[in-house]
Amino acid sequence: MLCKKVELCNFRNAENEVIEFDNGINVLHGENAQGKTNLLEAIYYVSLGKSFRTTHDTEIIRFGEEYASVSLDYESAGREQNITMRMSSNTKQRKVVTHNGVKITKLSELVGSFRAVLFSPDHLQMIKDGPSLRRNYMDVAISQIRPMYLHSLQKYNKILLNRNKLIKNAEEDRATFDATIDFWSAQLAHEAAIISKARAEYVARSGEIIADFYKRMCARGEIDETPEFIYAGSAKQDAELYFDIETTEKNFLRLLTDFHEREIAAGATLYGTHKDDILINLNGKNTRLYSSQGQQRSLALAMKLAEGEICKMDCGEYPVFLFDDVFSELDSGRRKNLLREITDRQVIITSCENDMDLSVPYRRIEVSKGKYKS
Ligand SMILES: Nc1ncnc2c1ncn2[C@@H]1O[C@H](COP(=O)(O)OP(=O)(O)O)[C@@H](O)[C@H]1O
Numbered sequence: 001m002l003c004k005k006v007e008l009c010n011f012r013n014a015e016n017e018v019i020e021f022d023n024g025i026n027v028l029h030g031e032n033a034q035g036k037t038n039l040l041e042a043i044y045y046v047s048l049g050k051s052f053r054t055t056h057d058t059e060i061i062r063f064g065e066e067y068a069s070v071s072l073d074y075e076s077a078g079r080e081q082n083i084t085m086r087m088s089s090n091t092k093q094r095k096v097v098t099h100n101g102v103k104i105t106k107l108s109e110l111v112g113s114f115r116a117v118l119f120s121p122d123h124l125q126m127i128k129d130g131p132s133l134r135r136n137y138m139d140v141a142i143s144q145i146r147p148m149y150l151h152s153l154q155k156y157n158k159i160l161l162n163r164n165k166l167i168k169n170a171e172e173d174r175a176t177f178d179a180t181i182d183f184w185s186a187q188l189a190h191e192a193a194i195i196s197k198a199r200a201e202y203v204a205r206s207g208e209i210i211a212d213f214y215k216r217m218c219a220r221g222e223i224d225e226t227p228e229f230i231y232a233g234s235a236k237q238d239a240e241l242y243f244d245i246e247t248t249e250k251n252f253l254r255l256l257t258d259f260h261e262r263e264i265a266a267g268a269t270l271y272g273t274h275k276d277d278i279l280i281n282l283n284g285k286n287t288r289l290y291s292s293q294g295q296q297r298s299l300a301l302a303m304k305l306a307e308g309e310i311c312k313m314d315c316g317e318y319p320v321f322l323f324d325d326v327f328s329e330l331d332s333g334r335r336k337n338l339l340r341e342i343t344d345r346q347v348i349i350t351s352c353e354n355d356m357d358l359s360v361p362y363r364r365i366e367v368s369k370g371k372y373k374s
């Protein structure tokens with residue numbers, strides 16, 4: 001996968017910009033608040049169809065303008081392709097997406113076309129914080145290699161919304177609740193089982209790959225540490241049962257049937273994949289409770305590198321790696337280790353360091369007030 005050229009129009013602080021990239025390492029260099037992360041956001045936007053910084057599309061439209069667009073020329077499997085997205089402040093037609101000139105109406109038809117892996121300082125929270133970032137890690141990674149997964153997720157979220165509404169209204173309208181809850185529970189259990197299986201498989205596959213990267217990323221003193229990744233599903237069953245969709249569906253359905261009063265008291269659906277987690281241990285100890293900053297950084301990086309590796313295994317080529325402010329936070333040992341892992345891949349990194357020593361040639365793109373010059 002190669003990102004060849006990006007054209008921005010009114011995207012954040014960029015007015016009309018055309019940026020070309022090398023096949024190897026590209027460094028976006030500039031002071032703070034100039035537009036480095038904005039460009040990574042634009043590229044990742046094309047990959048996932050949404051921003052990693054905001055859920056409000058209109059925020060990315062340049063102040064005072066009515067629309068923003070990003071057009072990306074890329075190469076995949078030797079074929080030149082293009083994705084263009086135009087976002088408008090007009091509520092009637094918010095977003096228009098085309099892939100090679102053809103209009104796309106469903107996001108699940110687009111995701112997986114241009115594949116990218118993003119790593120930003122916020123990803124450290126994948127290790128330390130609550131489970132939502134770990135679910136997001138699985139969702140983004142699996143969606144890019146299995147578009148049907150995204151379809152299930154979207155279905156699941158819609159069903160969950162409806163089921164929650166029903167629960168919230170149950171005290172006022174018990175009759176409707178009693179008449180329809182089973183219908184929503186059955187649908188939710190069905191999608192939950194599909195999602196659980198995909199997540200369980202992904203975590204099982206990635207565990208060893210992450211552990212390998214972790215060892216190679218680490219400083220010398222930490223080399224004896226072995227990380228372990230365990231899918232913590234929410235069907236209250238043994239881990240290996242998640243590979244069996246029918247059993248999982250049955251168990252979810254039971255949980256969604258047996259605890260109605262508790263759900264009504266809580267005002268929400270208490271069981272389902274929206275409660276999933278990944279348990280991450282280092283030498284048998286939970287990293288959420290017992291890891292240092294350095295360990296968290298290496299682990300988070302290893303998870304992202306593994307995401308790229310699995311993408312390569314399944315899709316035949318590496319995704320584009322986007323590293324936001326990552327190198328500046330690494331000590332020189334880890335920096336060298338990381339560089340060694342990403343040779344022969346296209347990488348776009350941001351940095352405010354003046355003379356970043358990467359010991360390898362790279363294309364430097366100067367970023368200043370929303371303008372990009374190489
Ligand atoms: N919708 C917008 N319109 C115009 N400027 C914006 C918009 N959103 C963000 N900005 C500007 O973009 C800049 C931040 O860019 P960013 O890429 O995050 O900086 P950095 O180079 O530090 O990564 C800030 O100056 C901010 O005011």
Ligand SMILES: [Mg+2]
Binds near residue numbers: 033037325350
């Ligand atoms: Mg930034």
